[in-house]
Amino acid sequence: MTNLIGRLRNETRSKSNYRRLHCTIAQALSVFGDQWTLLILRDVLSGLGRYEEIQRSLGLSRNLLALRLRDLDEQGLLRREAISGTRRFTYTPTEQCLDLRVTILALAEWGDRWRPDPDGPRLTITEQGTGAPVTLGFIRKHDKIAVDIDAVAVKRRIKG
Amino acid sequence: MTNLIGRLRNETRSKSNYRRLHCTIAQALSVFGDQWTLLILRDVLSGLGRYEEIQRSLGLSRNLLALRLRDLDEQGLLRREAISGTRRFTYTPTEQCLDLRVTILALAEWGDRWRPDPDGPRLTITEQGTGAPVTLGFIRKHDKIAVDIDAVAVKRRIKG
Numbered sequence: 196m197t198n199l200i201g202r203l204r205n206e207t208r209s210k211s212n213y214r215r216l217h218c219t220i221a222q223a224l225s226v227f228g229d230q231w232t233l234l235i236l237r238d239v240l241s242g243l244g245r246y247e248e249i250q251r252s253l254g255l256s257r258n259l260l261a262l263r264l265r266d267l268d269e270q271g272l273l274r275r276e277a278i279s280g281t282r283r284f285t286y287t288p289t290e291q292c293l294d295l296r297v298t299i300l301a302l303a304e305w306g307d308r309w310r311p312d313p314d315g316p317r318l319t320i321t322e323q324g325t326g327a328p329v330t331l332g333f334i335r336k337h338d339k340i341a342v343d344i345d346a347v348a349v350k351r352r353i354k355g
Numbered sequence: 356m357t358n359l360i361g362r363l364r365n366e367t368r369s370k371s372n373y374r375r376l377h378c379t380i381a382q383a384l385s386v387f388g389d390q391w392t393l394l395i396l397r398d399v400l401s402g403l404g405r406y407e408e409i410q411r412s413l414g415l416s417r418n419l420l421a422l423r424l425r426d427l428d429e430q431g432l433l434r435r436e437a438i439s440g441t442r443r444f445t446y447t448p449t450e451q452c453l454d455l456r457v458t459i460l461a462l463a464e465w466g467d468r469w470r471p472d473p474d475g476p477r478l479t480i481t482e483q484g485t486g487a488p489v490t491l492g493f494i495r496k497h498d499k500i501a502v503d504i505d506a507v508a509v510k511r512r513i514k515g
Contacts, residue, residue, distance in 0.1 A: 298461040319510045327495045334492040334501045341499040342482045350479045
């Protein structure tokens, strides 16, 4: 038990260290580093808008869900609106949240490739209308031509 | 203090619940749901291969780093090789890890857009050779034509 608490304390401490890191990934993860957070956002992005719907979908504790929804509202990822005549709320995705779809689908594609389900892919991503399978990749901004990942250069600016 | 421990215990319990979720994102996140994990993988992907280099880059505790590196080796994300004549190891990315570049860069692009640094973008992603800026997006698998995210349909298979 003492060990467990010691380990948890370390985790907490390291989480706050990590928030101070100057790095775009650290910045992003300080928002949704908690694993539930991305799952909640996925639910809201897929149209679940009520507390009860999300709670049923994920089966996480009511306290934890309420806490996460409040954080996400404060961070600007969800818009919380009162349902008139009740004390309840609906949650809809903001622009910030819509822009997370790429990250969530990247994670989902990876999961299907490397932690596959024996019954086959859990996810299909297609082009509406044609039904052609699509996948995430790199695209040149000016002419929308696809670029292979091995031909992509990534440069991080080091804070001077 | 009691409250803190109570909260941490809940977090731990919910993390194990979350591992049982049948969902591709949950599967992926059960591997690198810890925020440090993606940062360690980013470091290894950017060429840092030694324990000391990663430790210096992230500034996290030696115990926590050793624990995460062992997990990542067991999960098949890193390859650990002994440096001959020493008791030390180098870490290199496996195929699984290389395939995470899309996710990591999606997260990084989001971070630069929505949690920007006052001094400007922390990351530039370009095409090698031409230097043209590139970004992540959807591409049709058969002909590599870019598809706008709003023209993409995502379907999850529900376990029957």
